[in-house]
Amino acid sequence: xxxxxxxxxxxxxxxxxxxxxxxxxxxxxxxxxxxxxxxxxxxxxxxxxxxxxxxxxxxxxxxxxxxxxxxxxxxxxxxxxxxxxxxxxxxxxxxxxxxxxxxxxxxxxxxxxxxxxxxxxxxxxxxxxxxxxxxxxxxxxxxxxxxxxxxxxxxxxxxxxxxxxxxxxxxxxxxxxxxxxxxxxxxxxxxxxxxxxxxxxxxxxxxxxxxxxxxxxxxxxxxxxxxxxxxxxxxxxxxxxxxxxxxxxxxxxxxxxxxxxxxxxxxxxxxxxxxxxxxxxxxxxxxxxxxxxxxxxxxxxxxxxxxxxxxxxxxxxxxxxxxxxxxxxxxxxxxxxxxxxxxxxxxxxxxxxxxxxxxxxxxxxxxxxxxxxxxxxxxxxxxxxxxxxxxxxxxxxxxxxxxxxxxx
Numbered sequence: 001x002x003x004x005x006x007x008x009x010x011x012x013x014x015x016x017x018x019x020x021x022x023x024x025x026x027x028x029x030x031x032x033x034x035x036x037x038x039x040x041x042x043x044x045x046x047x048x049x050x051x052x053x054x055x056x057x058x059x060x061x062x063x064x065x066x067x068x069x070x071x072x073x074x075x076x077x078x079x080x081x082x083x084x085x086x087x088x089x090x091x092x093x094x095x096x097x098x099x100x101x102x103x104x105x106x107x108x109x110x111x112x113x114x115x116x117x118x119x120x121x122x123x124x125x126x127x128x129x130x131x132x133x134x135x136x137x138x139x140x141x142x143x144x145x146x147x148x149x150x151x152x153x154x155x156x157x158x159x160x161x162x163x164x165x166x167x168x169x170x171x172x173x174x175x176x177x178x179x180x181x182x183x184x185x186x187x188x189x190x191x192x193x194x195x196x197x198x199x200x201x202x203x204x205x206x207x208x209x210x211x212x213x214x215x216x217x218x219x220x221x222x223x224x225x226x227x228x229x230x231x232x233x234x235x236x237x238x239x240x241x242x243x244x245x246x247x248x249x250x251x252x253x254x255x256x257x258x259x260x261x262x263x264x265x266x267x268x269x270x271x272x273x274x275x276x277x278x279x280x281x282x283x284x285x286x287x288x289x290x291x292x293x294x295x296x297x298x299x300x301x302x303x304x305x306x307x308x309x310x311x312x313x314x315x316x317x318x319x320x321x322x323x324x325x326x327x328x329x330x331x332x333x334x335x336x337x338x339x340x341x342x343x344x345x346x347x348x349x350x351x352x353x354x355x356x357x358x359x360x361x362x363x364x365x366x367x368x369x370x371x372x373x374x375x376x377x378x379x380x381x382x383x384x385x386x387x388x389x390x391x392x393x394x395x396x397x398x399x400x401x402x403x404x405x406x407x408x
Contacts, residue, residue: 148164196230234354249275380406
């Protein structure tokens, strides 16, 4: 923090210099103005012009060109003009060049204080202390102690609670983790991902039981985001524990479809294989038994696009209705390094019960390679598509989809 305030001081020096600069030049400005006023001859020139015009009027009166009444009127106008000209030339006495010098340090001090107060209110000093806590802590207890101090010092900083929650959770302090998560939800709002993490934590704290509190959180989360992967991962665990392996596979498949963490997705795939073994069914390429009518698709990458993105880049394989009016009927995910690959899309990959492959006779297949991992297409993503693919028996030759275009 000392380095930060030193940097602020260096930035304030030019501003303070600009405040002091006029005071340093005040003597030169005062002398220049005094010299100008001393040498100003404007008043003398106005009086000389007045006398010449008055002499001209008197000569005209003597010649009889104007009468006395006209003379008096013209002279009155001439006198008024002289008064107006000389009045504008009147100047106030010059102040001393040292006048107001005490205002400069007052303004400078006000500038420094206002800058400091603004930073304390709008700046990120708290986040810098949080960063320093991570950098300077060499053990988990030390880090927890530092973060707890920061939580007392800045209780309204969501980043502090977002850092404390996973540390409490991973160190087995469930109640403290819930408190930190509740504080984070209070600050950030009822975000689906935060609600899902709370539901999952309560689920495991209650011996993997869907209590009423957990079920309320599940319902609220799915109402806000029907594809929240943490919820489906937890529901898959609950179904597996009850021996409902088919339901566990369905939940885990939906979790994988919306998951961005490759390690978690890999763990769920392993869980799917275990559930499948319990069912006594051989695994297909996606790690689960076929379910209902579907589409077998082979996905490959055009040679011209090879090497543009890393092998771990996510690839979404999506089936949509031909009219494009419904949500995706099926979504599967692989990585770029797995291509070319063949997979089966069926009702296991449905995003919601209201839209599934078994409801359609033919679909449009869309394959998108996404750099960000998000669901929304972005410039630089690669894609390929194929329309009019029939839904039915998954045996036989697969539908070929080649990724050969880039979104501009």
